[in-house]
Amino acid sequence: MHEILNGHEKRCFNMFRMTQTTFRKLVIDLESKHGLHPSERTSTLEKVGIFMFILSIGASNQEAQERFQHSRETISRIFKEVLDAMDGLSKDLLRPRDPDFKEVPSHIANDSRYMPHFKDCIGAIDDTHIDVIIPEEDQLRYRGRKGTPTLNVMAVCDFDLLFTYVVTGWEGSAHDSRIFLDAITNPSLNFPKPPPGTSFFM
Template identity: 35%
Template structure:
């Protein structure tokens, strides 16, 4: 039977095909790095140079059994990248590389765990004064909004339905299960801070209220400010837009705020275009889903450093699930006073 001729198969043929896919018959494997650059990028959505960089980065952490049909580090990395970038059925990824679906699943889980473990090397806030001033300069060049070192927002990553106790707490306001992921990005769209431990029903403001980054700002670790939408409280270190701007200075502040804060929307769009699994949903267990999100953030930052482009015609459009923002009404007095002084100083 020609296993590639599926259109004319009946159900019996499909059963035979499934048995073939799950058999232990050795399958042909090719080295993906023997492909030319265009073919490699078409299959894996990244350039060879990027793939080799990731392989070199984690090679020492990949156990490679030379016996039997074990996957080489090269195949392990490209299988994971293809599966996340294309959001491909694991069976199809396995067939392409001559392995079973279970091997692809284990490989993706292992690569995600390794990359998540080294996330602090690639996901970090600017700490030195020079780094913070450089971040402020780049943000100010967008819409003349001064003293900004990062933009914050949350995005919902869909997961499979949780049937255990507490599963309903993962259902967000749009009615599907998700992890509410908090991200802070810089003006280059790199992810500087990420929190993935919260369920979809949790409000953005609570995630920030209980995160370590808030504690660092309150301890004076940073000289700059964050920008957030109206779902966050306005504080002396996190500025939100004015809900009812009255004066010309307030309107200028809001216009500049919107254009600058749009950076986080572009970050989400680029991140999810690179890794379609974030756009369409993760269907492993919760812990693996969290590690995969962080792993994709690490890869996203490395891709920006290496100036990896999207395919021609793809745009950095944020395809969020249009979950409405619940405005944070009771803003702290100190935050409102600080914002008022800021507007009078820089926008009057």
């Protein structure tokens, strides 16, 4: 970690898909706001490094074991710890900048092609399928339209192309409308409901 974070910027970007400055800020946020702590043998920097290494290049547990010289169990435990902290971070980041949706987005207000027809539209919502590895006995319900196991992920973005809400975890066979209806009717999912008269593109 010392070599990567104090060496050439390109090495850090190749390994973690972010600059050294961004990586250090991420670690500080996860420590100070989202409960990620160092353990007896592993610093918080290294924990986040392991997590980002696995995500950024699609590394296997075995590849992470070799790169960071930890056991299989340790790699799995660290990945879960950082994933839990990232879940907290996502709740801070994935939210509308204007939670009351009072402002007309500038992309609409400043373009005569869209105003006034879309002045009450506040963003776009869509689903996408992400390939996953699932135990064979559970694969059937995760099979998406292309026949491979997937998760069906619903995402909402604003007119600046910033994500404001994401729902994950649904099996690939789940219909988009089912996921949407669950998101807007389940209070625990905290869907940012727009006021009456506004809408999303779908």
